[in-house]
Amino acid sequence: MSNDSILDLTDVLAIDDQVTRSTGSASFGVTAAGFLPKPFTRLLAERIALARQLIDADLDLSSGSVLRKLLEISALEDARTWTALGALYDDCFVSTARGRALGDLGAELGLGRPYLNATGTVTLNLAGALPAGISQLVLPRGSRMTTAGGHRVALAATATLSAAVTSLPVPVVSFDAGPIGNLDPSVADSGGGNPQKIDRWEVADGKLAGLLAADAAAGLPDGASAVGQGLVRIVHTVPLSGGEQQWDDERYRALLLGAPRSVWSADAIATTVSLLPGVRQVTVRDGWGGIDLSQSVFGDFTFVERLFAADRDLASPYFVSVLVAPTEAAVWDGPDGLRAAVEAAIRDVRPIGVFPGVVEADQVFLGVQGDIITSGIALPAGSVASINSSPAALALKSRLLDRLHRVVDTLRMAEPVRCAAVTAALMGEPGVTDVVNLRLVRFPPTLDQVGSTADTDPTPQILGPDENLALGADQIAVLVDATDRLTVR
Numbered sequence: 001m002s003n004d005s006i007l008d009l010t011d012v013l014a015i016d017d018q019v020t021r022s023t024g025s026a027s028f029g030v031t032a033a034g035f036l037p038k039p040f041t042r043l044l045a046e047r048i049a050l051a052r053q054l055i056d057a058d059l060d061l062s063s064g065s066v067l068r069k070l071l072e073i074s075a076l077e078d079a080r081t082w083t084a085l086g087a088l089y090d091d092c093f094v095s096t097a098r099g100r101a102l103g104d105l106g107a108e109l110g111l112g113r114p115y116l117n118a119t120g121t122v123t124l125n126l127a128g129a130l131p132a133g134i135s136q137l138v139l140p141r142g143s144r145m146t147t148a149g150g151h152r153v154a155l156a157a158t159a160t161l162s163a164a165v166t167s168l169p170v171p172v173v174s175f176d177a178g179p180i181g182n183l184d185p186s187v188a189d190s191g192g193g194n195p196q197k198i199d200r201w202e203v204a205d206g207k208l209a210g211l212l213a214a215d216a217a218a219g220l221p222d223g224a225s226a227v228g229q230g231l232v233r234i235v236h237t238v239p240l241s242g243g244e245q246q247w248d249d250e251r252y253r254a255l256l257l258g259a260p261r262s263v264w265s266a267d268a269i270a271t272t273v274s275l276l277p278g279v280r281q282v283t284v285r286d287g288w289g290g291i292d293l294s295q296s297v298f299g300d301f302t303f304v305e306r307l308f309a310a311d312r313d314l315a316s317p318y319f320v321s322v323l324v325a326p327t328e329a330a331v332w333d334g335p336d337g338l339r340a341a342v343e344a345a346i347r348d349v350r351p352i353g354v355f356p357g358v359v360e361a362d363q364v365f366l367g368v369q370g371d372i373i374t375s376g377i378a379l380p381a382g383s384v385a386s387i388n389s390s391p392a393a394l395a396l397k398s399r400l401l402d403r404l405h406r407v408v409d410t411l412r413m414a415e416p417v418r419c420a421a422v423t424a425a426l427m428g429e430p431g432v433t434d435v436v437n438l439r440l441v442r443f444p445p446t447l448d449q450v451g452s453t454a455d456t457d458p459t460p461q462i463l464g465p466d467e468n469l470a471l472g473a474d475q476i477a478v479l480v481d482a483t484d485r486l487t488v489r
Contacts, residue, residue: 028082034096035089037082043075094256098249106256113252114275118174118181118243122198123235124159126166130231136162137232141481142328144202145172145234149195151183152176152202152277153240154329157398158481161232172198174240175329176277181243185236198236204331264351269322272349278330278338281476283413284356285321318354322346325361325413325476332360361413362475368404368422369462369485370438372396377431379488388488397483400426408479417469417477440469443480 091101174181
């Protein structure tokens with residue numbers, strides 16, 4: 001390289017440095033606020049300024065000139081490079097990574113991206129007439145079904161069968177997440193059976209006790225419906241799908257950001273339990289952790305003088321409470337129940353000498369009562385009763401119920417159900433112009449295992465206008481699939 005070429009290159013670098021400093025482009029790239037890519041307009045402006053200083057100040061760089069087009073092409077390629085660098089920088093952190101990069105970061109933390117639950121549809125058929133005195137048979141949301149291969153499935157909506165409705169397609173969801181839930185009824189085993197065909201009810205599910213009792217009342221063998229030959233038969237012809245899909249980035253990111261970086265901690269127990277099938281929410285309560293404001297000595301001594309609470313006896317076992325809120329499809333008791341699954345999962349993550357006690361959260365069942373004012377929805381003329389029994393009104397109530405589930409099912413433990421949130425969910429449905437006389441309804445708790453009703457009032461409690469449903473520290477709200485208290489007008 002000649003000396004003239006070296007001098008020319010030095011001049012170009014000096015002018016480029018001057019342009020960079022004068023345009024403020026040094027503030028781009030890795031900054032205190034993260035990676036800031038340089039935009040196309042700034043890149044083009046820098047090239048134009050550099051060309052005029054290096055070649056000629058009167059250079060024709062109008063929009064139609066050839067040199068202007070070359071500068072624009074060059075600036076566009078550089079802008080793409082800056083964008084790629086920004087994405088590469090963001091993919092290095094859990095808070096900003098996306099797609100596969102976020103999944104790789106989670107795998108390094110030991111929390112791979114979880115799978116979704118497969119969904120599909122089955123048909124429920126009444127095998128015969130309902131027993132005397134029973135006008136309809138209600139299968140609640142979460143009622144469990146199984147296959148010959150041991151796969152677990154649950155109803156995704158309440159199903160009601162009667163003399164007028166003897167066959168009903170219902171949505172179902174796989175209890176276990178992942179591709180294992182993509183059940184195909186056409187798959188056959190070596191013996192000619194269909195191990196993935198949903199054809200029986202889960203006998204251990206306490207919500208199906210009424211169905212089994214109805215079988216007995218109809219003269220069928222007790223529990224006959226458990227093998228698909230009882231009062232309600234399950235017809236499964238279309239495969240379930242969606243189990244191969246994984247959590248979206250935002251949901252997965254929230255899991256990773258909340259995951260602990262240590263193994264033996266209360267947070268590690270909570271994270272491990274939260275990923276089990278059938279767990280809606282979990283809270284780990286450590287009576288010795290944190291500041292105990294209830295202590296009478298709190299605030300009465302210097303910070304370094306003594307402990308905030310009484311000293312623990314090191315010779316005594318140390319207990320924590322794992323408060324678990326199950327999903328509607330979970331079966332709590334039994335060797336294959338949720339309690340046993342939680343106890344098995346926390347054995348490897350509990351600290352040595354700490355003994356967690358697994359407790360089921362108190363589920364508070366609620367409904368919504370009110371008048372739904374509509375406009376633009378094709379409802380039939382006639383009385384209020386005839387309007388609400390029409391297919392259009394029933395379809396509207398079903399959509400409203402889905403919206404209410406999205407509100408209630410996402411509430412945290414002890415979080416109250418607010419009338420404002422319920423009203424906003426109902427008003428978000430197209431065609432609903434107003435919601436009046438809205439009240440929350442608290443249903444009585446279900447019977448315990450011995451059927452005690454001594455301290456239970458069977459009458460639902462209707463709260464006052466705009467009164468929120470307050471919950472205790474160990475309670476969680478559960479929406480009842482009942483739309484008979486919603487009146488469409």
